[in-house]
Amino acid sequence: MKFVDRLKMELPQGPTTVRRHRATVDQRRHAPPNQDRQPGLHCDPPAHVIHPDAISATSARNEDLVRGVVPNGGLWRGLRLITVCLPPLLVGVTMWTCWKGWFSPVDLMLFAVFYVISALGITVGFHRHFTHQSFRTKRWISWILGVMGSMALQGPLIWWVSTHRAHHQHADDTKDPHSPHIDDARGLWGRLRGFVHAHIGWTFKANLQDMSVHAKDLLADPLCRQIHAWFPFWVIMGLLLPALIGGVIAGSWWGAASGFLWGGAVRLFMVHHVTWSVNSVCHLWGFRDYESPDQSRNKTVVGVLAMGEGWHNNHHAFPYSARHGLEWWQFDPSWFLIRGLAAFGLATHLRTVPAERRRALRRRTLD
Numbered sequence: 001m002k003f004v005d006r007l008k009m010e011l012p013q014g015p016t017t018v019r020r021h022r023a024t025v026d027q028r029r030h031a032p033p034n035q036d037r038q039p040g041l042h043c044d045p046p047a048h049v050i051h052p053d054a055i056s057a058t059s060a061r062n063e064d065l066v067r068g069v070v071p072n073g074g075l076w077r078g079l080r081l082i083t084v085c086l087p088p089l090l091v092g093v094t095m096w097t098c099w100k101g102w103f104s105p106v107d108l109m110l111f112a113v114f115y116v117i118s119a120l121g122i123t124v125g126f127h128r129h130f131t132h133q134s135f136r137t138k139r140w141i142s143w144i145l146g147v148m149g150s151m152a153l154q155g156p157l158i159w160w161v162s163t164h165r166a167h168h169q170h171a172d173d174t175k176d177p178h179s180p181h182i183d184d185a186r187g188l189w190g191r192l193r194g195f196v197h198a199h200i201g202w203t204f205k206a207n208l209q210d211m212s213v214h215a216k217d218l219l220a221d222p223l224c225r226q227i228h229a230w231f232p233f234w235v236i237m238g239l240l241l242p243a244l245i246g247g248v249i250a251g252s253w254w255g256a257a258s259g260f261l262w263g264g265a266v267r268l269f270m271v272h273h274v275t276w277s278v279n280s281v282c283h284l285w286g287f288r289d290y291e292s293p294d295q296s297r298n299k300t301v302v303g304v305l306a307m308g309e310g311w312h313n314n315h316h317a318f319p320y321s322a323r324h325g326l327e328w329w330q331f332d333p334s335w336f337l338i339r340g341l342a343a344f345g346l347a348t349h350l351r352t353v354p355a356e357r358r359r360a361l362r363r364r365t366l367d
């Protein structure tokens, strides 16, 4: 099937799809993967993206990139262990420094600023722009968003995108990379097992083969490959910048160390667990306002902390939408940023949900 034809299949769905959404989760969990649920591409690729048919000419180089930048097997798990476990250890050190009275408002400012920068990089950049192509923007804005997201230490851009597209294609079935509904275990123990797997356990099992399947368009884009390949540099920059700013403001090495702890380690810890809560909490607890072929839910506290990503049932029902908080009271600062970029002509082709689509998928009873 031609790429353009495949993309046409993913444009807003009709009544047949609405009926399909009403299939039960259990039926889907044991069914073969649903080929209709494609990765998160919903519009024509931007002009700068090489047509995927042309990728074969550069495939060897792309595979080298994939293998070279994200190591597989034991090394990958070792790196994940460090990136997952080091921030909590440093948070412990930070709490000890607070207990000693070594804390200043500058630390809190660095934490807040770098939290917002890296979290918006994930939500607006990695998620809504690169994964779902919910809006288009200038190349230099794409680059900035990609760098901001990389500073969150959640994996290189193309790996992140392919994992998330796999999540949408197989949401809550057996091929979902991080569903909390991993097996038929019921009760408190089953929920706990599912929660741990969806929140953090899955990161040690991620399959790298997904990249060439789910993110061909990004592998074909030189800018995405560059952001992906320089991932370690962006992470280090995200740790050194708050240290540098803290050191300059305080005029001391201690200011730099404190800036590193608050703007780096504590900020990473928070961004990690808030983002992972979208995978775990928002597929277990909360309200299902719209029909969607999965167990996604809207959870207010995650919605606020995760810059609007906690309106996760809205997102699974309408994955192409640049706006996740569909009600006026559903706080969605990521949407505010996209609207702000659009106001200055820096974001175009914003994709939103027509009222009739919302009415068609609206559930009458909440659970």
Ligand SMILES: [Zn+2]
Residues within 6 Å of the ligand: 167, 171, 278, 279, 283, 296, 312, 316
């Ligand atoms: Zn989800």
Ligand SMILES: [Zn+2]
Residues within 6 Å of the ligand: 040, 127, 131, 132, 164, 168, 315, 319
């Ligand atoms: Zn998504």
